[in-house]
Amino acid sequence: MPEIRVTPLGAGQDVGRSCILVSIGGKNVMLDCGMHMGFSDDRRFPDFSYITRNGRLTDFLDCVIISHFHLDHCGALPYFSEMVGYDGPIYMTQPTQAICPILLEDYRKIAVDKKGEANFFTSQMIKDCMKKVVAVHLHQTVQVDDELEIKAYYAGHVLGAAMFQIKVGSESVVYTGDYNMTPDRHLGAAWIDKCRPNLLITESTYATTIRDSKRCRERDFLKKVHETVERGGKVLIPVFALGRAQELCILLETFWERMDLKAPIYFSTGLTEKANHYYKLFIPWTNQKIRKTFVQRNMFEFKHIKAFDRAFADSPGPMVVFATPGMLHAGQSLQIFRKWAGSERNMVIMPGYCVQGTVGHKILSGQRKLEMEGRQVVITPTLPPPALSHACCDTAAGVMQVEYMSFSAHADARASCSCGQAEPENVLLVHGEAKKMSFLKQKIEQNSVGKPRRGRACEGGFSRACADRARHLAEALSTPPRGQLLYAANGETVTLSTSPSIPVGISLGLLKREMAQGMWAGHAGWGGAAAGQVAPQTAPAPAPAPASQGYSRMPRSPGSCRHPIMKDSNFRLVSSEQALKELGLAEHQLRFTCRVHLHDTRKEQETALRVYSHLKSVLKDHCVQHLPDGSVTVESILIQAAAHSEDPSTKVLLVSWTYQDEELGSYLTSLLKKGLPQAS
């Protein structure tokens, strides 16, 4: 039985270091090759030794697919290709190919130059790695080799993010990467063709969450920024160069325009131009509104947002600064933070996740004393967190305010199990937490029986906002997968048996004949597909597993006989007569025989006559004949009476029948074995 095997080496039940091995139809594919920002040693990369055990990497792996440019999905790629030794093709979209090196360079800088690591990939390695990349267009079917094909679909999330369908023969897997089903200000919603993959591998970052309305978050964000600027304060927004920074820029630009605000907005040095360059270059990847208005006005040419100069940080008066890096662990954002941290009028808004050890993580967790480069920066919140704030501290006198507002673009529970138009047979959840995956699975199972009552979701131990979301969750999961919902820890292999679907052609005449006899309905489940899917001649129809002999027997009905024929690697369903003709074969007759002993002292001819009379009276619906040679026939069944060689008072009935009348033959023999009725 063919099977699909999936082994996450990273992001199985966690976030970070995404790396999933898929084995499908004898092909091995690696989905994403990310790093974990929380580690600074070998653990930051997936453990590739589990692949190298299978021999040379390039021989083992047929291709690597990168879903998008975030480092937790591509950060280990140069290490894998240039240091571990993978020399095969790497597939990603064009924007991802263009932007990847920038983020990888940033990462290298932090790893090598700030942490002094020697054994790390170089700029040249990044370039060499990017030269192995084969760029794919959306909806373009790419033949990796004769059997393996991949196809990219729009995933939202970030510029260039894609979902991939991987197909070998009739088996297919869809990998979502990170995706977003809700359009935002610069990107559209994820979209995929209507398809029925054997397996959907989907992210589940927000597996138990129906996220707050994005409008609410945006409103909060603008309100906070506006209030701070109005009271003459400065707002620092630490961001990574590309991604949600552009989303926030569009948001602020529009707001500034509408409110006619004068306070300057700056973007970290050099990155405005760079980001603009890429967003202009890949304008078809943005959302419909931006694409439509692009000719009149490029949304990425900001009127209010200017390039930042280090000197501006000391300028008096309000301002908003987007600065890198996003976790406040180095560089310009950290420098500005140190400068502004002492004033209560200022605010830092963290729009994304920060790993342990970074200043961003510390302030988000409410720490008050930070030691940075020999200096102590004190943040002493004295007031409880405000109601609107998503996390952390607000302050009173003498300290900067800290806000956390998630603007990450991920699918929530509503999307995780369906992913738009995909109707998967099975679903594998990745890129999330085990407990939440288990919770989601439980909810789906409950949902298939009856929708959970309001508030029941809390029972899973998710105290935060789960109760309010349970209702949404139940709605979201109205179309659970047909098969299993799975999740696997890193290193665990999920194996799925697949029913191969093999296209078969059938002539219109035969189809009509079969339909008229109502035979298809009886075999609706046969081969894993319904009768309605059978199409005449050119259209493929399902068939059972191929018989290596060339044709195989199928369930038969009286007067009907069809056989699949394989010719030139194509299956066709034809009548048995046609099959014999095409194959140049004569029909074989196969007969079963049986001897029945009867105690009858009469002559053989009389015994035969008695048999005839008996059968005539019992089998009223069948044609029973007494032939001149004394034989009796019923359909294809032939009965002859003979004397016993040793016992003259016993007669032997020789019964034979074809395999088509096996049932009737068996019935007759058992009937005759009971003996003949006494003559009246």
Added chain:
Amino acid sequence: MDPECSRLLPALCAVLVDPRQPVADDTCLEKLLDWFKTVTEAGPSLLLLQENPCLVELLFRVLKAHDPRPRVLSFSLRLAGLFAAQEDCFQYLQVTPSSSVSQQGELLPMLFGESGPLGGAAWTAPTVRSGWLQGLRSLAQHPGALRFLADCGAVDTIFSLQGDSSLFVASAAGQLLVHILALAMRGPAEGHPSPQGCDWPACAQKIVCHVEDSLRSTATPQVTQALNVLTTTFGHCHSPWTQGLWVRLSPLVACLLEKDPIPASHSLVDLLLSVARSPVGSSDCGLWETLAQTLSHLSPTQAGPLALGILKLQDCPQALKTQAFGVLLQPLACVLKAAAQAPGPPGFPEGATGDSITVDTFLSSKSACVGLLCQALAHLELLQLLPQRPSPWPQAPLLRAAVAILRFCHGSAAPTSDVGGHLCAVLAGCVRVQRAALDFLGTLSQGTGPQELVTQVFAVLLEYLTSPDSSPMVLKKAFQATLRWLLGSPKAPSCCDLDPHTQLFLGELLPVLRKRLCSPCWEARDSGLEFLTQVTRHWGGQAAFRHALLASEVPELTGQLLRDPESYVRASAVTATGQLSSWGLYATPTGPEHPEVQQESLFTELLHILSTDSEGFPRRAVMHVFTQWLKDGHADVAEDLEQFVARVLQAASQDLDWEVRAQGLELALVFLEQLLGQPGSRCPYAVALPEAAPPATLAQVLQALCRVQLFEFALRALFDCDRPVAQKSCDLLLFLKAKATPCGGPQEAGASPDVVSVEAALQRWQAGEQGQPLGELEPEAVMAVLRSMDLEGLRGMLAKSSDHMEKSPQSLLQDMLATVGVLGENEADCY
């Protein structure tokens, strides 16, 4: 343990056992374990536990928890293992009950025995099973641990975990078995125990019996597990007892060869090679026989790795090596046979004639054919680089085979045999084989070959470089192989120029290169430029090359690529033009009599790129070129050195990319070294200071440094927000300070210079204000400021980096504690 950490620990332990409190992410627990490992390795664990009773309390509480969280349970198991690695602490954990009255019992059996997590619901989580194994791995360090493992029945559980659904758990189980076996055989059993195992410790006997049973099993996974355990054993344990082990188990291993198909062939190959590499191999003659037998029993694809492994062995019978080499050569022999038009020159040595099994593999399927060829090419490539490669090395037939494969792939071969036709159909356009064959061909450039064959090599390379069907990756490899063959080609008899064949090839190659530089595919343009840079670096002085290059349009095209839309290509073009310019090859129209006109224009152009290019890669490339020009004493740079340095530093100082600024400081240091002489050691952390420069020279130098505004650049960089820039600046200023100040000597006499403006500027920069320039500087004032600055202290602080704070255990504990109560949406978020 640091007192501050001791103070924080109880609170953290309380958080970990509280099911209502969310646990910080896995990375925090991992880092916490890293820290405990450091602490336990540095001192007595027992003392640590006694001084921090909260740790034992934590272990008890996690055990007693009704529904322990898998992550915390796994952490606790690993933590307990770390502590129990020391025997006294192990005893303590065995018998000491918790300080809390509610907690009683022997901790270690409760953690690792059958009454522990083994039977609980949490055992279904792989992280718990993994933690259990890792805990035992840490714990198993002393004889007491062995008794404990036997008593609590852990070994049986480890056996079952070998077949775990998690690769990580299964692998850890196998490794733990090897570790326990080695531990058991240490001490009294060490020496030459009998192969029968009657004098082996019970634990070791149990493991070996299990391995024997597994080897006898008909289930392939069990055989694989046993083979993997043995492979690790012979790879890591080199004590005499391993010899006895092999004597005992080798008959069972040999039995596997009699099965059809051979089970777990990949693992079997690994084991045999592991044994052959170990001391056991040298003493067991039967092993070579087994290896030979295995080579002949395995399929060509399975036998390849074994053959390569045998050929890598130092001491191995020649006959076996010949057999192994034959296995590696078989696929190429088949190709040669298939490609032969007529009886040709002698092929491979006897034993590698293209046997029927290899032919069958070729014919069986496309993937089998491609896989076998790629594997053979990769193995032979590796072998070619080894000192112990077979001798004589069949260079000529290998070259012919590589060329034939490339022609099959390219569709330019005209085979006459059936197999040849099949190969043509299968390999046509196969990028995977093309890549492997080009790599192999490049490696073969290390050897020589008859001229007729070398001509064929260049011809096929040219086919690939010319072909529009060559994928970017194939093209890159074709350029690399061409470069290797070109640079490896013999010199003309005069030894001062290229031989006629190479000159002829260059004539054909340069138009192809020109075409590739115009390719719409950026990878092709970039590979072309990289090739040009390398070939110019080596042959820039060769008259024939210079002539051919200048006659082509390649230098002009390279110049045009400075404005390429792709930043990688611009960067490569910068490097290439810099290299061309160094050899006077950039300017085609002008002769050597007027190079300065073009040179000036290139300098201006590169300076323009440095000032305006939106991407970092080209700007960094420019800085590398300029630094190289300065180092090499490029004529045009030397003509007005100060002007050159001043303009470059001005551009670099304003750059947004920290690497460009750092490279600017590198260039400044080269400049300083040229003015003041090289320091004794280039190591920035070297204690030895350079010798002081004579005062007269120094004054002139300082004037020059002021003129090129090096001081302002360096002082400003001292407070750069990117640490590497500040570090480089600090090193540079320290070098200058040392040169200007004789060690231990007094400062120069004279009026006190006006340092106020410099100090004020420094303070502003330190505070992060970067706006104001310094204006005109007096060298004396700068030197006075430098002398007053604690640059050594600053360097020490910069060397610590902010990670000093981020990585400290206090920081980790604080972060974990601070996270309590604020985890929620934050944790679910990602990048």
